[in-house]
Amino acid sequence: MSVALASPAPPRAAVARNAFRWALIGAVLLLALLPILNRLPADSALHVSDFLVSVTGKWITYAVLALAIDLAWGYAGILSLGHGAFFALGGYAIGMHLMRLIGPRGVYGHPVLPDFMVFLGYRELPWYWLGFDHFPFALLMALAVPGLLAAVVGFLAFRSRITGVYFSIITQAMTYALMLAFFRNDMGFGGNNGFTDFKELLGTPLNTPNARAMLFYASLAALLGAYWICARVVGSKLGRVLVAVRDAESRVRFLGYDTTRIKLFVFVLSAVLAGLAGALYVPQVGIINPGEFSPGNSIEAVVWVAVGGRGTLVGALLGAFSVNALKTWLTSVAPDLWLFALGGLFVLVTLFLPRGLVGLLRRREP
Amino acid sequence: MARLLSVLLVLIASAWPAAAQDAFDAAVTGLAGGFSQQAEAVERLGALGDPRAVPVLRALSEGRLLKRPDGNGVVPPAEAAPPGAEPVRVNNRVRVALRGALGRLQLVSPDPAERLAAAEAVFRSRDAANAPLLEAALARESVPRIRAQMELSLAASRLVAADADAKRAAIAALGATASTDARGLLLEARAANPGLLAEIEAAVAAIDRRLSLRRMAETLFQGLSLGSVLLLAALGLAVTFGVMGVINMAHGEMVMIGAYTAVLVQEALRGVPALLPWSLPLSVPAAFLVAALVGAAIERGLIRHLYGRPLETLLMTFGVGMILQQAVRSLFGAQNREVVSPPWMQGTLTLPGGVEVTQNRLWIIVFGLAVLLAVLAAIRLTRFGLEMRAVVQNRRIAATMGIRTGRVDALTFAFGSGVAGMAGVALSQIDNVSPNLGTGYIIDSFMVVVFGGVGSLAGTLVGAMTLGVVNKVLEPWAGAVLAKVAVLVALMLFIQRRPRGLFALRGRAAEG
Numbered sequence: 095m096s097v098a099l100a101s102p103a104p105p106r107a108a109v110a111r112n113a114f115r116w117a118l119i120g121a122v123l124l125l126a127l128l129p130i131l132n133r134l135p136a137d138s139a140l141h142v143s144d145f146l147v148s149v150t151g152k153w154i155t156y157a158v159l160a161l162a163i164d165l166a167w168g169y170a171g172i173l174s175l176g177h178g179a180f181f182a183l184g185g186y187a188i189g190m191h192l193m194r195l196i197g198p199r200g201v202y203g204h205p206v207l208p209d210f211m212v213f214l215g216y217r218e219l220p221w222y223w224l225g226f227d228h229f230p231f232a233l234l235m236a237l238a239v240p241g242l243l244a245a246v247v248g249f250l251a252f253r254s255r256i257t258g259v260y261f262s263i264i265t266q267a268m269t270y271a272l273m274l275a276f277f278r279n280d281m282g283f284g285g286n287n288g289f290t291d292f293k294e295l296l297g298t299p300l301n302t303p304n305a306r307a308m309l310f311y312a313s314l315a316a317l318l319g320a321y322w323i324c325a326r327v328v329g330s331k332l333g334r335v336l337v338a339v340r341d342a343e344s345r346v347r348f349l350g351y352d353t354t355r356i357k358l359f360v361f362v363l364s365a366v367l368a369g370l371a372g373a374l375y376v377p378q379v380g381i382i383n384p385g386e387f388s389p390g391n392s393i394e395a396v397v398w399v400a401v402g403g404r405g406t407l408v409g410a411l412l413g414a415f416s417v418n419a420l421k422t423w424l425t426s427v428a429p430d431l432w433l434f435a436l437g438g439l440f441v442l443v444t445l446f447l448p449r450g451l452v453g454l455l456r457r458r459e460p
Numbered sequence: 461m462a463r464l465l466s467v468l469l470v471l472i473a474s475a476w477p478a479a480a481q482d483a484f485d486a487a488v489t490g491l492a493g494g495f496s497q498q499a500e501a502v503e504r505l506g507a508l509g510d511p512r513a514v515p516v517l518r519a520l521s522e523g524r525l526l527k528r529p530d531g532n533g534v535v536p537p538a539e540a541a542p543p544g545a546e547p548v549r550v551n552n553r554v555r556v557a558l559r560g561a562l563g564r565l566q567l568v569s570p571d572p573a574e575r576l577a578a579a580e581a582v583f584r585s586r587d588a589a590n591a592p593l594l595e596a597a598l599a600r601e602s603v604p605r606i607r608a609q610m611e612l613s614l615a616a617s618r619l620v621a622a623d624a625d626a627k628r629a630a631i632a633a634l635g636a637t638a639s640t641d642a643r644g645l646l647l648e649a650r651a652a653n654p655g656l657l658a659e660i661e662a663a664v665a666a667i668d669r670r671l672s673l674r675r676m677a678e679t680l681f682q683g684l685s686l687g688s689v690l691l692l693a694a695l696g697l698a699v700t701f702g703v704m705g706v707i708n709m710a711h712g713e714m715v716m717i718g719a720y721t722a723v724l725v726q727e728a729l730r731g732v733p734a735l736l737p738w739s740l741p742l743s744v745p746a747a748f749l750v751a752a753l754v755g756a757a758i759e760r761g762l763i764r765h766l767y768g769r770p771l772e773t774l775l776m777t778f779g780v781g782m783i784l785q786q787a788v789r790s791l792f793g794a795q796n797r798e799v800v801s802p803p804w805m806q807g808t809l810t811l812p813g814g815v816e817v818t819q820n821r822l823w824i825i826v827f828g829l830a831v832l833l834a835v836l837a838a839i840r841l842t843r844f845g846l847e848m849r850a851v852v853q854n855r856r857i858a859a860t861m862g863i864r865t866g867r868v869d870a871l872t873f874a875f876g877s878g879v880a881g882m883a884g885v886a887l888s889q890i891d892n893v894s895p896n897l898g899t900g901y902i903i904d905s906f907m908v909v910v911f912g913g914v915g916s917l918a919g920t921l922v923g924a925m926t927l928g929v930v931n932k933v934l935e936p937w938a939g940a941v942l943a944k945v946a947v948l949v950a951l952m953l954f955i956q957r958r959p960r961g962l963f964a965l966r967g968r969a970a971e972g
Contacts, residue, residue, distance in 0.1 A: 267903055270903050393778055433782050
C-alpha cells in the first residue's frame with residue numbers, strides 16, 4: 095500500500111480559507127489607513143473626510159457588539175435581545191468618567207458635580223459615582239458591570255433551563271426595564287438627557303483629529319482583540335461543546351457536561367465584549383442616553399449578525415459593516431425607506447438567507 | 461335616624477303647599493309696603509324656602525319689580541306691566557336682607573348646580589341658624605349627590621348648635637359619611653366639645669376606615685382597569701403564542717391596525733351623523749376583520765415557512781412589525797389621531813360608598829371580559845375551535861382525520877390577530893393612536909402570557925389582572941416607572957420558580 099504521494103494539492107476549502115484570511119487582513123489594513131489618509135491635505139485625491147473616519151470608527155464598535163452577539167447566538171444558541179443593554183452600560187460607565195473629566199468647565203461651573211446634578215439639586219456625588227474620575231476604574235466598570243448583570247440574569251435563567259424564545263423575551267424585558275429606570279432623573283444618570291458635552295479623554299480634547307484617530311485605533315485594536323478571543327473560544331474544545339449545546343442541549347447534558355456553566359461563561363464573555371464596544375462607542379459619538387437601552391437597538395444588532403451569517407465570526411463583522419453602511423446611506427438619501435429596508439432585511443434573511451451573506455458566498459463553492 | 465328625619469320632613473312637606481300658598485302670597489304683598497315691612501317680607505320669603513320667591517326677590521334687587529298702580533301689592537315679574545306701574549324702591553336694610561334671603565333660597569333653586577353650590581356654601585359657613593333651611597331644602601331635594609351634601613351641611617350646622625343631643629346626632633351623622641370634609645369638621649370640633657371627645661374620635665375613626673376602604677376600592681378598580689387593558693392586549697397573543705406557539709413580535713402592530721381601523725370607521729361615518737355615536741361599536745367587528753386579514757396574509761405568506769424555528773420567527777415577525785409601522789406612518793402621518801368617545805362612555809360614575817370610576821375604563825373592563833368569553837367560546841364550542849385544538853395536540857393525526865391543518869393554522873393566526881385588532885379599538889379610547897401604539901404593549905403582553913402559563917386562557921386572565929393590580933398598588937410608593945420595573949424584575953424571579961407559568965399545563969400537553 096505504499097503509494098508514493100506527490101505533494102498533494104491543498105484542498106479547495108483550504109484555499110478558500112486562505113483567500114478569506116488574506117481578504118480579512120487586507121480589509122483591516124485598509125481600515126487602519128483611514129485616519130492617516132484623513133491627515134492628507136483636503137485637495138488630495140486620497141483624502142478621506144472626518145465624517146468617514148468617525149462613522150467607520152462607530153461601525154467598528156458595532157462590529158465588536160456583533161461579534162459578542164454572534165458568540166452567544168451563533169455558537170451557543172443563546173439569542174439575547176438585551177445585548178444593547180450591556181452595550182449601553184459600558185457606554186454609561188465611560189460616560190461617567192467623561193462627565194467627571196468636565197470638572198469645573200460645566201455650565202454651572204461646579205468643581206465636582208456634573209451639570210445635571212447641580213440642576214437637580216444634588217449636594218454631593220452619589221457613592222456609585224466615586225472612583226469614576228480614574229480612567230482604569232471606569233474602564234474596568236465598563237466591562238465588569240455588564241459582565242455582572244449577565245452573570246446574574248444568565249445564572250437565574252440557565253439554572254431554570256429557560257431557553258430559546260423565553261430567554262430572548264426575558265432579556266428584552268431586562269433592557270426595557272433598564273431603559274425605564276435610566277429615564278428617571280433620580281437614578282443619578284442624567285435621566286432623559288443622559289450624558290453629553292464631553293470635553294476630553296486621557297488628556298486629549300475630544301472632537302479633534304487626534305482624538306478621532308486615537309479612538310479609531312483603540313476600537314480597531316478592540317475589534318482585533320475581540321476577534322482573537324472569539325476565535326480562540328470557538329476553535330477550542332469548548333467551542334465544539336458550545337455548538338453541541340446549541341444543537342442538542344439535553345444530549346450534551348446527559349453526556350456529563352455542565353451546560354449551565356458553559357452557557358453562563360459564554361454569555362458573560364459576550365456581555366463583557368458588548369460593554370467594551372459601548373465604552374468605545376460613547377466617546378466617539380459624544381452622547382449616551384437611555385434611548386440606547388431601547389429593545390429596538392438590541393434587535394437591530396441581532397439582525398446585523400443574521401444578515402452577515404451567524405455561526406461564523408466573519409459573518410458578524412460583514413453584517414455589522416454592511417447593514418450599517420446601508421443604514422447610513424439610506425437614512426441620508428431616503429430616511430422613510432430605512433425602516434422598510436430594515437424590516438425587509440429581517441424577513442429576507444430569515445426566509446431566504448438563513449446562513450446570511452457568508453452562506454451566500456460559500457454556496458458558490460462545492 | 462337621618463332617614464327617619466328625612467321621611468318625617470317629606471311628610472311635613474307634602475302637607476305644606478296649601479298653607480305655604482297663603483304665607484307666600486302674604487309675604488309678596490308685603491313687598492309693596494314701607495321699608496321695615498319690606499325687610500320683614502324679604503326675610504320671611506327667604507325663610508319660607510319657596511323657589512317661586514327667587515325671581516321676585518331677584519327682580520326686587522335689580523329694581524325691576526313693579527308696584528301695582530292701585531297700591532294692592534306688586535306685579536309678579538312674569539306678568540306684563542300694567543300702565544302706570546312704578547318700580548318698588550328699597551333702602552340699605554332691605555338690600556342686606558335681600559342678599560341673605562337670595563343666598564339661602566339658592567338651596568331650592570331649580571338649577572341643581574346652584575343648589576349644590578349653595579349647600580357647599582352653607583357647609584363652609586357653619587351657622588346653626590341654617591339648620592331649619594336645610595331641613596326644608598332636604599325635604600324637596602331628589603338628586604342623591606345634592607342630598608348627601610345637604611345632609612352633611614345639616615350635620616355641620618347642628619354641630620355648632622347649643623343642644624348636646626343635636627350635637628351627638630350630628631357627630632353620628634358625620635361619622636356615617638366617608639367625606640374628608642366631615643373629617644376635618646370633626647377634628648375642628650374637638651376643641652370646642654371636650655365632653656364629646658370620645659364620640660368625635662369614634663366618628664373620625666369610622667370615617668378613616670371608610671376612606672381607606674374607598675381608596676383601596678379605587679386602587680383595585682384602577683388595577684383591574686389596567687389589567688383588562690393588559691388582558692385585551694395579551695388575549696390575541698394567548699392564541700397565536702399560547703396555542704400555536706408562534707412568537708409574533710408584530711402582535712403590537714395588529715393592535716395598532718385595529719386602532720387605525722377605528723379611526724377610519726369614524727372618518728367614514730362623519731357623513732352619517734345618526735350613526736356617529738355608534739362608530740366605536742361598529743369599529744369592533746371592522747377591526748377584527750381587518751387585523752384578521754392582515755394576520756392571515758402574514759401567516760400564509762411568511763410565518764408558515766418558519767414553523768419549528770421559533771427564533772427565526774421572532775426576528776422575522778419583528779421585521780414585519782417594523783414594515784407595518786412604517787407603512788402606517790407613511791399612510792396616516794406620524795402625528796396622533798383621536799377616536800372620539802361616544803357620549804355614553806364619557807363622564808364618571810359614582811358607585812355606592814363614593815367610589816368614583818370613569819365610564820370608559822368601566823367599559824374597557826366589560827369589553828375585556830366579553831372578548832375573553834368570546835375567545836373561550838370560540839375555542840371550546842365551535843367546530844373551528846375543535847379543529848384548532850386537534851391540530852395543536854397532534855398535527856399528523858388531525859390531518860389523517862381530514863382536517864386541513866394549513867387552513868386551520870391560517871384561521872387560528874387570523875383569529876388571534878383579529879382579537880388583537882379588537883383590543884386596538886379599546887386602546888384607542890385610553891391611549892394615543894399613533895404608529896407605535898403597539899410597541900408599548902408587546903413586552904407586557906408576552907409577560908402576561910408567560911406569567912399566566914402558556915396555552916391557558918384562565919392563566920392569561922389571572923396573569924393580566926394580577927399584573928395590573930400589583931402595578932397600581934405599587935405605584936403610590938414607587939412611582940409609575942419604578943413600579944413597572946419592579947413588576948418586571950419580580951416576574952423574572954417568578955419565572956425562576958415556575959418556568960411554565962401560574963397555570964402550567966400538565967401531562968402530555970406540557971411536553972409539546
